[in-house]
Amino acid sequence: MPGFSFKTSWLAVRDRAPGEVADALGLHDREVLDWATGTDRAYRYGVYVAAPLPGWTLAHGRLHMPAGFDATEPPFPDWLSELSRHLGEVQFFANERVPDYHAWAKARDGELLRAYCWIGERGEVPLFVGDPTPDEIELGIGIRGMEPGREHWSDDEWIDWYATTPSEFDVMAMAGRWSIDPSRIDDATVTATGIYGLPPSVEHVSR
Known part of the structure; x- marks a missing residue:
């Protein structure tokens, strides 16, 4: 099926050509x-950097965005920050239904401004950087991390906390607020070509 949105990870890069993002x-x-x-x-396999849509260039790869780790792991903040040092504003989004893994993050000019990740199968928020943005607050999602004293919470307090954890549809809503919701792209309108390739840590494979 053409297009992408669910069960994958992607970047949205403001006002950059596909070649710049691929580089x-x-x-x-x-x-x-x-x-x-x-x-x-x-x-x-690999990463596809699509032709620019108005104001944004999207790059995605289910296995290799990023390659070798995900948003829950220590290398992630530095990886996104370093990309933004070269590209300006870079946003990251991810969703995987089975582990209930949902994440979004924003970096600009070498600084990680905001990052959130929820792993439902573990009941954890392993990544919470920066203050919730107005969009998160308005949607009521991603606004609470792993707060101290949880072991003493009442059932109602747990219910309130879980109400702030996102679904895959919330990831699309955040993408739409910050940049572009790829699930709403009309595939027939994307007529220009993009660049497919493999990250440095990924070896060539025969197809």
């Missing part, structure tokens, strides 16, 4: 691919 990601074994082919392949 910052260090992609090798590059190919120029159309939207349908590139997005489909990036669900299976």
Whole structure:
């Protein structure tokens, strides 16, 4: 199926060409691919940097965005911050239904401004950086981390806390607020080609 949104991870980069994003990601074994082919392949392997949409360039890869770790792990904040040092404003989004893994983050000019991640199967918020943004507050999601004293909470307090944890649809809502919700892209309107490639830590594979 053309397009992407659910069960994957992606970047939204403000006002940058696909080549600039591919360079910052260090992609090798590059190919120029159309939207349908590139997005489909990036669900299976590698990263596809799509042709720019108004104001934004999107890059996604289910396995390799980022490559070798995810938003719950220590390298993530530095990775996103370093990308933004080269690219300006960089946003990250991720959702995986089975582990209930949902994340979003924003960095600009080398500084991680905001990051949130929820792992439902573990009942944890392993990443909570910066203050909740007005969009999160308005939507009522991602606004609470792993607060002290949880072991003494009442059932009602736990219910209130869980009400702030996101679903995959909330990730799309956040993407739409901050940049572009990819689930709302009309695939037929993306006629320009993009760049597919592999991150530095990923070896070439035969197809």
